[in-house]
Amino acid sequence: xxxxxxxxxxxxxxxxxxxxxxxxxxxxxxxxxxxxxxxxxxxxxxxxxxxxxxxxxxxxxxxxxxxxx
Numbered sequence: 001x002x003x004x005x006x007x008x009x010x011x012x013x014x015x016x017x018x019x020x021x022x023x024x025x026x027x028x029x030x031x032x033x034x035x036x037x038x039x040x041x042x043x044x045x046x047x048x049x050x051x052x053x054x055x056x057x058x059x060x061x062x063x064x065x066x067x068x069x
Contacts, residue, residue, distance in 0.1 A: 027052050027069065036063075 013020075023029060025048065030040045037056040044050040048069070055064035 030054060 027042045030037050036058045037054050039055050041053045051068050053066045
């Protein structure tokens with residue numbers, strides 16, 4: 001049975017670097033931009049480090065994990 005799925009898609013959006021970084025560093029945006037994520041809990045340690053817990057669904061199967069950035 002296949003257990004690993006990898007998918008990659010590139011979308012180019014032309015904007016200023018500082019505008020793109022501001023969106024990326026606002027980790028809570030994952031709830032809006034990642035279709036597999038239902039809820040995100042962010043625990044910032046510094047301006048650019050911390051952890052976040054995500055729970056969601058993929059192919060109808062619930063999942064959750066904690067990530068560091």
